[in-house]
Amino acid sequence: QKADKEELTEYTSKLLKNWDSLSAKTYCDVPAIDIILAEKYNMATANHIRTDFLVGGIKEANLDNVYLCSIFSNLLNNALEASKYCTTNPYIELKSSIQLGNLVITCRNSMPQVIRKKDDPNHNHGYGLHIIKDLSNLLSGNFVYEHDEHNFTAIVTIPINDKEEVHK
Template sequence: MKKENLLFLVIPVSQILILLGNITGKRSLNFWGYGGIVLSVAADLLLLYVLIWSSRREKLRKELQELSYLQETERMQNEMLEAKQKELLDMRSDFEKRLEEIREKLKRGEEEAACLEMDAFQVSLDETRPADYCQNAVVNAILSEKEKEFQKLGIKTKLALMIPRGLKLDPLHLCSLFSNLIDNALEALAEIPQERRELELNAEMKGAYLFVKARNASEKSHAVRKRRKGRGYGTQILQELAKTYEGNYQAGYEKGWYTAVVMVKAV
């Protein structure tokens, strides 16, 4: 039982002590005395019901939060997979078209033009290889996907990630951690002029804990804005993740910059 709930036991205990005092003191109880005892017992039963109901409601609230978190994580994972699948299909179609062009040029004896086309094709292949931001494949996949949004919004990025492969974090949770940190930053950056759009992302291991810090330019009005419908769940998810992995989440705004730090036990 929670400590605050124990305080409510003072009421029935005090009533029992008063009753015992009257009995041991050989004081007789009249009609009103017995009536008071009955009402006290009824009040105690009502209090017990309220405590049990409150406890069940709190448990249900936490279960709903966990369900919402899992649904949000699954949604983000599905979106990433769908985007990656579409990208691969587009790449395959483009590569098949270019290979056919090279074959046609070779058939026509245009060897020099075919060689130039093959060189350009090799450059395209090199560009499609995922960038290595760190040793962790999950984080690399997320940042490769988010890099397109950075370029689209003209965001200057500074990334310093020292994340090993063998983390004892659920891949979905690791995906959720970085996705929500970055998405929160992107939402704030989209609201300011392009020349001010800067994002710093740092991550490193300290003992058994993974520390991830996101720092982005932001308007104060965005930093203090209350949660809106369909928005604002990223912070709540990060808080729940930190709690799940015996860590901590802190965030704050200062002089045009918003900083969020997540610490989770990862090994």
């Protein structure tokens, strides 16, 4: 959660070992990202949250998978946290694609009518958006979000790399 590359690599390795138990469903052509998406999809469906993932452009973007795993994980953790407290029509929509030389990741989710305080505000809560912003900046990208009383939308835009260059 603190964007430590070594910790993220270890986390991704653990998930890779448990791939079969997470899901046979795939979302994109990058196994590390698929594992994150499968885990979050399973969590959403267990909480009766309507979930729609349409993920493309990941492999073509040629970006560091550890950073992308952290971005996807934090986006979806935030979406799960908000949506699980919605009493009507909880949902998460996640989309990504290459647009005008950028990988664009959009996550939209429902918001609860009543904003609630975190059960344990001192336990690493509230860092997700900062991590996404920091990683977006590290990858020379941009992160914006907006919300109203019913919906939250986060958009990450990251320039894609040439095949020889990968952000490390």
